Amino acid sequence: MSPRDLNNRRLLAAFCAVFLLSACGEYGGRSGPASGGGGPRGSGEVKNCDQLFAQRVQPRLDFCRSCHIPGGVADVPDGKLFQLSGNKAQDSSLLRASWERLGGNAGGPSRILKMASGTDTRSHSGGTPWPVGSDAYKEMDALLRGYLDPAACALGNLGAITEFPLLAGPRGGGPWSNFCAGKADSAVLPVDPRTLIVPGVNQGKAVAFNAHWKSCDNVVARPKTCGEMREQARLGLFVGHGQGETGTPLSFAGGNDNPAGLSAEKYNNLWDSAWGLDERPDNFDELVAERYGSPRSLVRNPYPLPGEDPNASNGGSGQLPMVFTQIRKADGTWTGEIGQKVCLFCHNGQLGTTADGPGMGPQLGGAGSIGDFSVASSDFSKAEGLTGLGVNTAISAVTLSTNRGSGAIDFFQLAFILFSNGDPRLLLNDKIVFSQAIGNIKSPPWWNLAYRPQKFHGAVLPTDSSRIDLAAYYDLAKSLTGGGTEALAWMDAHSGPFQTWAETLPPPRYPRAIDTALAEQGAILFHSKNLWDANLHNPVPRPDMGNGSCASCHGAYSPRYVNDPSYLDTPQLAGVAAYTVPTSVIGTDPVYAEAMQSLRNADGSVSPAILNQSVVSCGLGNAGYTEGNTPILLAPPLWGIWAAAPYFHNGAVPNIWGVLDPDSERPRIWKRGSTPARADQDGKVVMGFDTDLQRGYDFDKLGWKYDEIPCGAAGSQPYLACNPISPNTPSPVQQILGNIYTLVGLTWNLPRPQGLTMTRQDIENRKIYNSNLYSQGNQGHAFTAVLTDQERRAIIEYLKTL
Numbered sequence: 001m002s003p004r005d006l007n008n009r010r011l012l013a014a015f016c017a018v019f020l021l022s023a024c025g026e027y028g029g030r031s032g033p034a035s036g037g038g039g040p041r042g043s044g045e046v047k048n049c050d051q052l053f054a055q056r057v058q059p060r061l062d063f064c065r066s067c068h069i070p071g072g073v074a075d076v077p078d079g080k081l082f083q084l085s086g087n088k089a090q091d092s093s094l095l096r097a098s099w100e101r102l103g104g105n106a107g108g109p110s111r112i113l114k115m116a117s118g119t120d121t122r123s124h125s126g127g128t129p130w131p132v133g134s135d136a137y138k139e140m141d142a143l144l145r146g147y148l149d150p151a152a153c154a155l156g157n158l159g160a161i162t163e164f165p166l167l168a169g170p171r172g173g174g175p176w177s178n179f180c181a182g183k184a185d186s187a188v189l190p191v192d193p194r195t196l197i198v199p200g201v202n203q204g205k206a207v208a209f210n211a212h213w214k215s216c217d218n219v220v221a222r223p224k225t226c227g228e229m230r231e232q233a234r235l236g237l238f239v240g241h242g243q244g245e246t247g248t249p250l251s252f253a254g255g256n257d258n259p260a261g262l263s264a265e266k267y268n269n270l271w272d273s274a275w276g277l278d279e280r281p282d283n284f285d286e287l288v289a290e291r292y293g294s295p296r297s298l299v300r301n302p303y304p305l306p307g308e309d310p311n312a313s314n315g316g317s318g319q320l321p322m323v324f325t326q327i328r329k330a331d332g333t334w335t336g337e338i339g340q341k342v343c344l345f346c347h348n349g350q351l352g353t354t355a356d357g358p359g360m361g362p363q364l365g366g367a368g369s370i371g372d373f374s375v376a377s378s379d380f381s382k383a384e385g386l387t388g389l390g391v392n393t394a395i396s397a398v399t400l401s402t403n404r405g406s407g408a409i410d411f412f413q414l415a416f417i418l419f420s421n422g423d424p425r426l427l428l429n430d431k432i433v434f435s436q437a438i439g440n441i442k443s444p445p446w447w448n449l450a451y452r453p454q455k456f457h458g459a460v461l462p463t464d465s466s467r468i469d470l471a472a473y474y475d476l477a478k479s480l481t482g483g484g485t486e487a488l489a490w491m492d493a494h495s496g497p498f499q500t501w502a503e504t505l506p507p508p509r510y511p512r513a514i515d516t517a518l519a520e521q522g523a524i525l526f527h528s529k530n531l532w533d534a535n536l537h538n539p540v541p542r543p544d545m546g547n548g549s550c551a552s553c554h555g556a557y558s559p560r561y562v563n564d565p566s567y568l569d570t571p572q573l574a575g576v577a578a579y580t581v582p583t584s585v586i587g588t589d590p591v592y593a594e595a596m597q598s599l600r601n602a603d604g605s606v607s608p609a610i611l612n613q614s615v616v617s618c619g620l621g622n623a624g625y626t627e628g629n630t631p632i633l634l635a636p637p638l639w640g641i642w643a644a645a646p647y648f649h650n651g652a653v654p655n656i657w658g659v660l661d662p663d664s665e666r667p668r669i670w671k672r673g674s675t676p677a678r679a680d681q682d683g684k685v686v687m688g689f690d691t692d693l694q695r696g697y698d699f700d701k702l703g704w705k706y707d708e709i710p711c712g713a714a715g716s717q718p719y720l721a722c723n724p725i726s727p728n729t730p731s732p733v734q735q736i737l738g739n740i741y742t743l744v745g746l747t748w749n750l751p752r753p754q755g756l757t758m759t760r761q762d763i764e765n766r767k768i769y770n771s772n773l774y775s776q777g778n779q780g781h782a783f784t785a786v787l788t789d790q791e792r793r794a795i796i797e798y799l800k801t802l
Contacts, residue, residue: 043160049146049153056139058091059161063129063560064116066166066520073125073521073790082112099144110144113137122535125791127206127528127547131566135161164559166523167516167801172575172639173506174450176229185227192222193572194453194463206527206567207556208545211578211634213453214462216618220496222464229500236501239470239494240343241364243301244315246328249494250339251472261327261339264304264316266383274379276760277684280306285319290675290688291379291763293371293404294321295350295362301325303338310334322348322362323371343472345371346409346443351508351643352693359508360693365446366508367644369405369651370689372766378758399749402773404766405689406442406651410456410592412599413438413745415471416613429609435598437741437748439591439775442651444636445644450503451555451637453578454621457649458596459634465618466495469502474615488614507640510800512699522798525791527551527561531783540783541585550795553579553635557802577637580622582630588648588780593631595745596623604629639802645703646672652771652778655703656799660784660792665701668727668778669709669716671768672696686763702796715765722772730772738774748774 046052065084067074075083082098084091102111114120117137118128130136139155146153176189197213223229242248250261271277271284281287289296296319303326304316315326315334323344327335349366351359401407408414413432441457455461461468470491530548532538546552551561555577561567562574583590600606606624610616626632633649647653654672658665673690677683689704690696698705709715711722718724723731730738741748754762771778787795 043158045157046153046155049143049150052139052143052146052153052155053092053095056135056155056158056161057095057143058088060129060136060140060163061088061091061095063126063163063166063524066517066524067126073525073788073794076788078122082115096147099147105144105148109141112144113141116140123530123533125529126524127549128566164563166520166558166560167798169557169559169562169574171507171509171802172447172451172637174503175572176223176226176450177233177504177506180226180229183226185225185230187226189224189226189229191572193574193576194451194578196570196573197453197576197578202569202573205569206547206549206552206561206564207573208543208552209573209576209578210545211454211459211580211622213578214464214618214621216462216464216466218464218466218496219492222496223500229504232497232500233504234501235494235497236499239498240501241322241341243297243299243320243322243325244328246330246332248325248328249341249470249473250325250327251342261337262380262383264310264326264336264338265306266380267303267338268306268318270379270383273385274382275685281681281685283678285321287681287685289321291372291686292321292323292345292376293688294323294344294348296321298354298362304334304336310336323376340376342373345373345376346407347446349643350691352511352691352697356693357509357511359506360511363445363508363643365502365505367445367640368443369646370691372401372404372763373407374399374401374755375404375686375758375763375766378755382758399752399755401440402752402754402766403440403651403769403776406440408438408748409441409443410458410460411438411749412460412596414749415615416610429607431599431601431607431610433746434743435745436591436595436743437745437775438595439741439748440650440773441592441775442646442649445507445640446502447505447507448637448639449499449505451576451639452634453576454580454634456621457633457636458593459580459622459632460596460624461616461621462618463499465616466499467491467617468495468615469498470495471615507802508643510642511693512800514800515797518794518797519801520798522794522796523558523560523801525549525787526795526798527556527558527567529787529791531786536786538783538786540587543579543581543585545579553577553581554638557638575637575639577635579635580626580632581635582626582632585783586633586780587782588633589650589652589775589777590631591775591777592649593623593633597626597629597631598745600624600629602629638799641799641802642702646769647703648778648780650776652769652776653703654706655698655701656796657701657703657792658778659781660787660795661789662780662782662785666771666778667706667708668772669711669713669722669768669770670706671709671715672704672706674767686760689767700796702799709768714761715768716770721770730774734772734774741774 044055046055061084068079068082068084069086081101084094099110099112104110111120113130115124116128116130117132118124119132130140142152142155175193179190180187194213197209199212202209223232238245239249271280285296301320302315303318303320304310304313305318308316310316311334323341324338325341327337327339329335346368347365349363349368349370350361351363352361354361413435416432444457449463452463455463473491474487527549532542532548542548543553555575556562556567557575562571583593599610606620622632645655647656647659653659653666654670655665673696675687675690677685677687696705711724711727712718716722719731720733723729770776
């Protein structure tokens with residue numbers, strides 16, 4: 001072919017590309033706010049190379065264009081060998097030039113094909129978009145051969161190309177609630193995708209599943225229609241977030257039946273009895289919410305102010321935070337007693353205000369990390385004057401957490417005793433008494449429950465085992481005196497609906513603009529980049545299953561990959577995460593996972609005293625059956641992950657950047673910012689974590705802003721809380737305490753000086769996260785060290801879309 005003929009051919013290809021773009025708009029392989037995504041296109045007869053390029057090859061180059069452009073993640077020495085641009089009119093000439101740089105077809109298929117099909121000596125961070133034998137592979141191969149023999153391009157009539165976008169699709173929310181949007185109550189629910197997670201599912205696929213679903217014989221059956229789902233969700237919302245309605249469920253109810261609540265008179269006097277102020281502040285309700293880390297309810301949640309009769313003022317003029325509510329009698333009479341809904345200390349949160357956009361403000365079933373149950377209990381104890389039955393005194397003395405926002409939330413050793421249905425054998429069972437303390441963890445958000453076949457960070461129980469969800473509502477007095485039948489019956493009637501409600505919760509949407517082009521690069525890397533490629537020399541052991549990408553553990557979300565049969569057996573499995581990983585791979589603080597295994601016998605069996613415990617109504621999850629008692633953690637779904645800081649199961653890492661880069665953003669001792677106090681109250685009151693997005697959130701690194709605390713500063717005493725000689729290792733005192741907590745787990749709950757005094761400075765120090773302490777290490781997830789900073793930025797941008 002003469003240079004003139006070749007130039008004319010290139011001009012014709014460019015004209016065809018411009019014509020197609022002007023007629024059809026941007027190809028759906030790129031998605032964004034104004035893009036409708038992919039769809040069938042490109043069908044027709046292909047007689048020559050110009051038609052083959054315009055109808056079949058160029059539409060698929062949009063995927064390559066996500067990364068192989070100047071400034072893209074493939075703009076690296078190797079990636080420059082195959083380079084496109086943002087101008088599609090240049091695609092034909094740039095593809096030809098790339099083919100030539102890569103050696104043409106010498107020695108077999110072009111390296112363009114080898115990389116994209118996974119048959120080259122180096123892996124492709126973009127995965128295998130053109131597998132050997134696929135239409136994409138055959139058609140690109142024909143075009144590249146056509147550069148030398150134009151007859152190779154005559155492929156005849158071809159069917160339409162169907163490609164899905166990299167972005168778009170549902171953003172979390174339960175599959176059932178998404179399905180029922182706008183449908184009648186009679187609509188029959190589709191299959192719950194989690195029930196498809198059975199042995200053999202996704203065998204050999206890019207996404208790994210090994211935490212299988214187990215159906216439990218719950219008293220309240222799972223809903224079958226949209227109407228049943230809505231009815232159960234209404235009851236579940238009432239159980240979880242009832243505020244002042246007659247019969248509102250409470251963990252600690254106050255009054256004569258359970259003294260762990262507080263009278264309105266004593267509540268109104270907290271400013272004096274517990275806070276040490278000279279007068280009642282005019283913003284008392286706001287300060288209560290700040291001090292205890294619970295947003296004020298968006299619905300009316302009243303209590304009587306001093307001098308008010310609650311029954312003459314419809315409950316009163318005050319407004320309680322979510323974690324408290326006033327008790328009413330069966331006839332609707334207000335009692336003036338304030339009870340606690342302790343679950344909400346861990347499972348709610350705040351993201352800015354409602355003015356920041358849809359879903360912002362108080363979070364129902366959110367990622368928590370702002371509440372402080374221990375401070376509230378201590379204050380209630382002081383308000384009682386340490387009199388009465390002293391339930392709050394006992395609660396405040398027991399160490400359930402050393403930090404604000406996290407604690408022994410999954411402390412099953414303690415739960416097995418408290419909720420034992422009066423079985424004294426549990427108090428003597430050595431696997432409970434002498435098991436390892438679980439220590440500090442952070443609550444996962446309820447908005448991801450519909451995408452988890454098993455519960456808790458360690459896959460401890462099947463998700464369908466609903467009774468455990470309401471363990472905090474269990475009647476303590478009856479359980480410890482041999483009763484409990486009535487309490488269990490109530491739990492069975494309400495726990496299923498509560499779980500149904502939790503599974504309908506959608507995650508909050510990222511409130512700012514997203515760089516669509518960068519997010520598309522991130523989608524490709526998240527689903528395709530093999531972190532264990534031989535050329536990356538990753539020192540961390542590779543998981544046994546999956547393609548080595550983020551998606552292999554955390555699930556597939558992008559429509560392009562969700563609809564790829566090499567990733568999922570069915571698109572119904574989109575967004576489901578069901579893979580447990582040994583701690584030898586994940587590498588995060590091992591205390592929690594090892595504690596779960598310490599409850600098993602050396603031969604792997606589990607004591608009947610645990611299996612027969614009242615809240616273990618459906619057996620155990622993967623944690624109870626690992627070979628060799630191997631400690632494991634369950635990779636979580638990532639819907640709304642931007643809103644779930646801090647990260648890891650113990651909340652040790654302040655932002656996503658630190659998760660992806662173990663060599664940075666892993667401060668040893670750090671403190672999240674506090675809400676600024678009013679000028680006249682500065683230094684006198686305790687403020688909570690700053691939840692103002694503009695002031696307190698790092699949108700680039702995805703997490704809350706923080707200050708690093710040096711060893712020796714307030715709350716980090718040398719040789720006690722940190723080691724000034726070796727800053728990256730615990731102090732000798734902490735090492736000794738850690739050994740004690742490992743040998744006798746319940747010792748972690750013994751009172752500590754801070755918990756007994758709870759001065760204002762003590763409470764401020766609870767905002768400090770010290771990774772030197774038992775169970776609070778910030779190590780792990782080291783396999784992402786092989787990413788480049790550019791790749792991290794792209795993945796973070798993609799995570800904003802979930």
